[in-house]
Amino acid sequence: MSKLVWFLLVILLVYTILPTLIVRLGGFGVYTKGKRANGIALTFDDGPDPDYTPQLLDLLAAYQVKATFFVLGSKAEKYPELIMRMHKEGHLIGIHNYVHWANALMTPMKVKKQLSDSVKAIENIIGEKPIYYRPPWGIINIFDLILLKQFHMVLWSLMVGDWRSSGGKNRIRNELLSKLSNNDIILLHDSGQTFGADQNAPIFMLEALSEFLEECKRREYIFLRIDSKMKLDGPRKQEPLQLLKKTIVYFWLKWEMLFYWLFNVRPLDPNYQIFYIRLCKYHGSTIYLENDEKLSDGDLVVELHFNNEKLFQMISQSSTSVQLAVNLIRDVQRFLPTLTQYLKLHQEVRGIYGITMIHRGSKQMGFTVKELPKGMLRMLSHIYLRFLMFIFHPQGRKRLMKGQLSPRIVAISASEVIRRYPADSSSPSL
Structure with missing residues (x-):
């Protein structure tokens, strides 16, 4: 089964099947x-x-x-x-x-x-x-x-x-x-x-x-x-939506375990699991990066995936959005030197690539941030990521309603990661 078919099944599961089952069977809301x-x-x-x-x-x-x-x-x-x-x-x-x-x-x-x-x-x-x-x-x-x-x-x-x-x-x-x-x-x-x-x-x-x-x-x-x-x-009940959110999070995280197994998405470092990674070929339009390098169709890349279980834990433990942002940036900075070690062992990798709504501060860390090109991928990513933000983020609904969040491509070359985040350093050189 192709990745597009799997992606469409995930969208269908998230968009209607799971909410309908929870509402019909659980009576939430x-x-x-x-x-x-x-x-x-x-x-x-x-x-x-x-x-x-x-x-x-x-x-x-x-x-x-x-x-x-x-x-x-x-x-x-x-x-x-x-x-x-x-x-x-x-x-x-x-x-x-x-x-x-x-x-x-x-x-x-x-x-x-x-x-x-x-x-x-x-x-x-x-x-x-x-x-x-x-x-x-x-x-x-x-x-x-x-x-x-x-x-x-x-x-x-x-x-x-x-x-x-x-x-x-x-x-x-x-x-x-x-x-x-x-x-x-x-x-x-x-x-x-x-x-x-x-x-x-x-x-x-x-x-x-x-x-x-x-x-x-x-x-x-x-x-x-x-x-x-x-x-x-x-x-x-006054808070059916919160109860429903917790239920959806539970089932969603179970689904992600299956998704990661199917697509060989795995943690890079058990100590800093903010990201999971997948080694794959990039398919899409050429991305011109900030350091005059580029990612072209067919280049080998490390595809980044947020560990949503870890992200949900961070949200639960953060009292404010500011605290959440600080903790998130700190974990990303801790992860990147480990990524440098991986890149040195896989010198054929040209860059790092991901699609996310959580992209604030990415440019300061060396990433290029670009809008998704119009098309099916943009539409499906928009639905999928908006759902995750709605469920996981404490202010997800408010920010989605205001149009403050939209998916973006974030990318950086392998050489830039190695230059900025040396493997033997505990703090990045920004």
């Missing part, structure tokens, strides 16, 4: 099921639909049940009278994106626009901003965690595959009744127009729901809107 409040929450996705949503509203009105609708902004604009009817009849309206696209397939800015367009569409109709959000298919990307300050993210605890017509109403009704507990959040769909759904599936959902509500009435179950249910359950 999202509401998936009531814990203290008895009461069933009926929720409906993918609408409004001009054929099925009116029938659903009639059914809910007949049983005096209040539900929560996670609507698509584009459909809200197309059928404003249905949104207004939901609102007037006491149902809660949330967002399910502007169109039914998975967040994994969109950039953070695209997701943000989907939500802002949906908020605007719904607010223009009912005069209130929706604050409850369910991402399509329950799939998120890592940057969606920032949305937790603006929206209450709501998933579900009971799903019965009502987007399929197979089995008809009996399958849906039987699954609802057999799996139900009195504090579930039930996911149903009042439209069959999304990818993977049968167009006539809502017919069977409505038939099954009618019989389900009749049985629930007999059992004297209570139905609640999501906002009422969450209020009765009490406030959300």
